[in-house]
Amino acid sequence: MTYEQLTRQATKTISLYAALLAEAATRDEKTLLTLYRSQFHMMSEKGFLAEAEEFRAAMRLPPLEREDF
Incomplete structure (x- = not known):
């Protein structure tokens, strides 16, 4: 796979992740x-939730309400 193909694939993957x-x-x-x-699951739960909170803030949504399971 060429560098350009890898770059296109990485961009698609990152876009899907963000969406x-x-x-x-x-x-x-x-x-x-x-x-x-x-x-x-390949990233930490804490990091995942932090990113989710960043998206929520960008969308002007309130912070997550933490639940005890």
Whole structure:
């Protein structure tokens, strides 16, 4: 695979990740954690939730309401 092909593939992957996280960020913490455990387990839970909070802030949504499971 050439450098250009790798760059295009990485861009598509990052765009898909951002789109999924942006949509997920509009949901409640329980739903976010379900998505994290099924799709985003390669990063820390804390980091994932922090990114979700950043998306929420950018969309002018209130911070997540933390639930005790």
